[in-house]
Amino acid sequence: MTSVTLNGTPHELPDEATVEAAVLATGAPGDGRGVAVALDGEVVPRGEWSRTPVREGQQVEVLHAVQGGA
Amino acid sequence: MLEIAGRELESRLILGTGGFRNLSVMAEAAEESGAELATVAMRRVDPSARGSIVEVLTDAGLEVLPNTAGCYTARDAITTAKLASEALETDWVKLEVIGDDRILLPDPVELLAAAEELVAEGFTVLPYTNDDPILARRLEDAGCAAVMPLGSPIGSGMGINNAYNLRLIIEAARVPVILDAGIGTASDAALAMEAGCDAVLLASAISRAADPVGMARAMRKAVEAGYEAAAAGRIPRRLYAQASSPEEGVAELVPAADPAEHGPAHGLR
Numbered sequence: 001m002t003s004v005t006l007n008g009t010p011h012e013l014p015d016e017a018t019v020e021a022a023v024l025a026t027g028a029p030g031d032g033r034g035v036a037v038a039l040d041g042e043v044v045p046r047g048e049w050s051r052t053p054v055r056e057g058q059q060v061e062v063l064h065a066v067q068g069g070a
Numbered sequence: 071m072l073e074i075a076g077r078e079l080e081s082r083l084i085l086g087t088g089g090f091r092n093l094s095v096m097a098e099a100a101e102e103s104g105a106e107l108a109t110v111a112m113r114r115v116d117p118s119a120r121g122s123i124v125e126v127l128t129d130a131g132l133e134v135l136p137n138t139a140g141c142y143t144a145r146d147a148i149t150t151a152k153l154a155s156e157a158l159e160t161d162w163v164k165l166e167v168i169g170d171d172r173i174l175l176p177d178p179v180e181l182l183a184a185a186e187e188l189v190a191e192g193f194t195v196l197p198y199t200n201d202d203p204i205l206a207r208r209l210e211d212a213g214c215a216a217v218m219p220l221g222s223p224i225g226s227g228m229g230i231n232n233a234y235n236l237r238l239i240i241e242a243a244r245v246p247v248i249l250d251a252g253i254g255t256a257s258d259a260a261l262a263m264e265a266g267c268d269a270v271l272l273a274s275a276i277s278r279a280a281d282p283v284g285m286a287r288a289m290r291k292a293v294e295a296g297y298e299a300a301a302a303g304r305i306p307r308r309l310y311a312q313a314s315s316p317e318e319g320v321a322e323l324v325p326a327a328d329p330a331e332h333g334p335a336h337g338l339r
Contacts, residue, residue: 007114027117034124035115036157043152061114063153065124067096068111069086069137069164069273 005059019049019060026062035064072269074246075162075194075215081106082263083293084135084248086273089225090282093121097130099276099286108132109164109271111139112154124158135196137164142177144184151188163188164218164271165197174224178205182212189213198250201231203238210245217243218250218271221262225274227254230261240266256285256292263296264304 001012006022013021019037028035037044038061044052054060072079085105090096100108108127127134136154141147144167151163167184169177176199188195194215199205201219209217219239222228229252230236240247246268253259253272262270270293279285 026115028115034122034157036112036153036155038149038153041149043149043156045156061153063112064115064157065110065122065134065136065154066113066116066119067087067090067093067123068113068139069088069109069135069271 002054002056004054004057007060007062013054017054019044019052019054022054022060023049023062028062028064035062037062072246074196079106079269080104081290081293082269082297083259083290084109084269084271085132085276085286086271087123087127087277088139088273089277091277093123093126095282096123096277097126099282100127100130100132102283102290103276103286104290106132107135109135109137109273110158111137112150112157113140134158134160135162135164136160137198138166138184139168141167142169142180143167144180144187147180147184148187148191151184151193152191155193161192162194162215163196165195165214175220176200178202181205182208185209185214186212196248201235201239203235203242206239206247207242210243214245216246216248216268218248220251221249221258222252224251225278226252227275228252229254229258230265233261233265236262236265236267253289256288259289259292260296260299263293264300266300269293 002017004011004013023032032046040059072082081104083103083105085100085103085108087096087108110123124134136158138147138150141150147167155161165184167177167180168174185195185197189212196216196218197209197214198218199209206217221230248269248271249262249267250271253275259270276282276285
């Protein structure tokens, strides 16, 4: 297993997990529409999710749009 | 018509979506407001959240304008803008870099740094800025597509606290000036437009009103009225009255011999 911090909470991902697996683990839609990911503070473009590994101890933020502003 | 970075907008009211009780009230208010752009914030995915704000706004005919609310450094704001661009497929961003969590005023140093970087990366940057003419000029020089000075702190409902600075910003700007934050009620929005703002961005005044849909309608009218009044040219302020009926031909209705007869008074004693 790979221990990561997913949206601020400790989370176990399978070995050799990718960003894609992390996105699915948050309950975000599978196609990732409306979702963006930062891995240790760096944006990972959607096209690279399936081939970007998530390593032990990394911080994954999976964001979407919510109500906000002014 | 309002033009920002080559994009034409019929409505001069931009809606912030914070504070609505739920998405259906937001959608109804959004339609009533006539706004074509609505801000959204980027937050962690919440699997328990019901409904997608982007779908609701799109169905109501609005486009989303992501903001960087919650960011306190240029670095965080730049990353958030990039994440929003990824998620929402837009290169427009309402740039917010806050310097204090109690008054929510922008941090001018971080704001300018973030604006410069995002412009360099090809973003259309709409910065939420202090009501400071010099900072507004620096943001415009940095290539921002508009400047968005606050009327007063976010959610305070105090209206326009520094009408003089706002006027200086408007006079100098060659990009649209959008009053952002502080609007409390319709007259505040009308005043901003009468002062010469190109548009008004507000949320709380509508979303936290007792009747958000009613207030959305009032705000639409206020922004239109203020804009048209500014274009129509107001009369000068005078210390004394100026009669609006003819002073010639007033009837003499008191008998000439009446001792109580007296003419109009002049001057204050």
